[in-house]
Amino acid sequence: MIQDTLMVLFHILVFPGLLFVCVCGLLLAGIDRKVLAHMQKRVGPPIVQPLYDFLKLMGKETIVPQAANRTVFLAAPVIGFAGLVVMMLFIPVFGYGTFNGSADLIVLLYLLTIPAVALIIGGSASGNPYAGIGISREMVTMMAYEFPLIMVFLAVARKVGSVGALSFSMLNIEKWQQVNGSLITHWAMIPAAIAMLLIIPAEVGTQPFDVAEAETEICEGPLVEYSGAPLAMFKLNTAVRMFIMTALFTMLFLGGITTGMVWLDAIILVAICALVTVCTMTLLHGICARLKIEHLFKFYWTVVAALSLLSLALVWCGL
Amino acid sequence: MFKKAIAKSMAKSPWLYHINTGSCNGCDIELVACLTPRYDAERFGFKLTGSPRHADIVVVSGPITSQSKDRLVRTLAQVPQPFCVVSLGSCPRSGNVFKGSYSVEGPLEKYVHVDVSVAGCTPKPEAIIEALYKAAGILAEKREAMTK
Numbered sequence: 001m002i003q004d005t006l007m008v009l010f011h012i013l014v015f016p017g018l019l020f021v022c023v024c025g026l027l028l029a030g031i032d033r034k035v036l037a038h039m040q041k042r043v044g045p046p047i048v049q050p051l052y053d054f055l056k057l058m059g060k061e062t063i064v065p066q067a068a069n070r071t072v073f074l075a076a077p078v079i080g081f082a083g084l085v086v087m088m089l090f091i092p093v094f095g096y097g098t099f100n101g102s103a104d105l106i107v108l109l110y111l112l113t114i115p116a117v118a119l120i121i122g123g124s125a126s127g128n129p130y131a132g133i134g135i136s137r138e139m140v141t142m143m144a145y146e147f148p149l150i151m152v153f154l155a156v157a158r159k160v161g162s163v164g165a166l167s168f169s170m171l172n173i174e175k176w177q178q179v180n181g182s183l184i185t186h187w188a189m190i191p192a193a194i195a196m197l198l199i200i201p202a203e204v205g206t207q208p209f210d211v212a213e214a215e216t217e218i219c220e221g222p223l224v225e226y227s228g229a230p231l232a233m234f235k236l237n238t239a240v241r242m243f244i245m246t247a248l249f250t251m252l253f254l255g256g257i258t259t260g261m262v263w264l265d266a267i268i269l270v271a272i273c274a275l276v277t278v279c280t281m282t283l284l285h286g287i288c289a290r291l292k293i294e295h296l297f298k299f300y301w302t303v304v305a306a307l308s309l310l311s312l313a314l315v316w317c318g319l
Numbered sequence: 320m321f322k323k324a325i326a327k328s329m330a331k332s333p334w335l336y337h338i339n340t341g342s343c344n345g346c347d348i349e350l351v352a353c354l355t356p357r358y359d360a361e362r363f364g365f366k367l368t369g370s371p372r373h374a375d376i377v378v379v380s381g382p383i384t385s386q387s388k389d390r391l392v393r394t395l396a397q398v399p400q401p402f403c404v405v406s407l408g409s410c411p412r413s414g415n416v417f418k419g420s421y422s423v424e425g426p427l428e429k430y431v432h433v434d435v436s437v438a439g440c441t442p443k444p445e446a447i448i449e450a451l452y453k454a455a456g457i458l459a460e461k462r463e464a465m466t467k
Contacts, residue, residue: 033361037359037361037362040356041356042356042359042361042362043359043362044359044361044362045361045362045363045364049331049332049364051328052327052328052331052332052364053328053332053364054328055324055325055327055328055332056325056328056329056331056332056333056375058325059325059326059328059329059462060375060399060400060401061399061400061401062399063372063397063399215368215369216369218369219369219370220368220369220370220373223370223373224369224370224372225370225372226372226373227372227373227399228399231372231373
């Protein structure tokens with residue numbers, strides 16, 4: 001009994017939970033900045049720079065503006081972070097699942113909105129007009145990527161499920177990939193994988209799709225009034241979202257390459273996540289300027305939605 | 320140990336906020352040049368932020384005109400502790416060629432304690448980076464003094 005409780009605590013606080021996501025998220029954010037610097041022929045900050053940023057912000061004074069709702073303003077980043085940690089417990093590390101049930105994908109879909117909603121309520125609690133613009137843009141961004149994301153999840157669930165049924169269980173998806181090969185090797189799933197790769201930067205909020213936090217035009221939008229520890233939490237949230245989204249992509253499309261040893265699997269997962277981060281977020285950041293919000297919305301509801309629907313149609317036809 | 324790590328991080332990740340108080344734009348361009356790939360101030364962790372709430376080092380350029388004085392004082396009041404002030408160029412420290420003008424209310428020392436001052440009209444990017452680096456060191460000292 002005590003052993004079970006300790007194991008659950010270990011899962012939540014150390015291995016697939018809190019500590020693991022923080023370390024991997026900060027590492028990925030550091031790799032992202034370093035690779036981007038090299039793409040621009042710069043030396044760039046050290047890999048541990050996001051950790052320095054986090055610790056520095058922890059040591060700064062926290063100012064709560066007079067117009068803000070104090071409780072909501074300070075609770076929002078923590079809620080978002082809690083949502084992210086819970087999300088990681090639903091994503092198995094190549095077969096090593098923690099909280100897995102029969103409807104993981106649906107739970108994940110709900111949990112994915114929590115960090116974005118935390119940003120929205122935190123921004124709206126700060127009472128700043130720049131934050132007002134930022135949250136309206138964040139909401140539009142959410143609406144833009146949610147629809148293709150649902151279609152991608154449906155395509156995966158249909159492909160993995162037995163005849164006439166959908167399988168939303170992450171462990172099932174992982175087992176199916178161990179038997180039939182990674183989903184990306186099935187050609188009908190390739191458009192969905194591309195769509196998912198394009199959804200990742202919008203979900204995380206990196207350069208071409210960072211309209212909500214455009215620091216050069218609306219002073220980082222919802223974060224404009226944040227300082228000190230709450231800002232550190234939001235910066236950590238962005239870094240962890242990077243890891244969670246790439247890990248989710250890895251589990252959905254590149255699963256089934258388990259070695260049997262959990263620690264080795266975890267290292268492989270982080271390596272693949274770093275590769276996906278560089279290929280999607282860093283590359284797009286390096287070559288694209290920031291989009292306007294209407295262009296972002298149009299892009300997601302035409303190109304990305306078409307890709308995911310194509311995959312869904314192909315899978316539904318039994319390919 | 321945790322306090323030491325925070326003080327060390329203060330020196331490694333200073334974020335800049337830039338206030339132009341009637342500058343001719345020369346110093347502003349040189350400051351931006353420091354962040355470009357050629358000088359790459361980001362290798363020391365410097366980053367330009369859009370909000371004074373995120374700032375660690377406030378860089379002030381310009382001779383402080385009567386129009387911008389109030390805004391300067393109000394913006395500096397919004398920066399969370401600990402922070403450093405760097406005066407950029409000759410204008411904020413002496414008034415430069417604008418000294419004695421009816422609309423200039425410098426120097427900057429009248430309104431806030433200046434930690435590092437770079438002279439020149441305009442200063443070289445190398446000099447600016449050195450000044451910012453020194454300011455980052457002062458930032459860590461200020462943090463240590465705060466926790467004692």
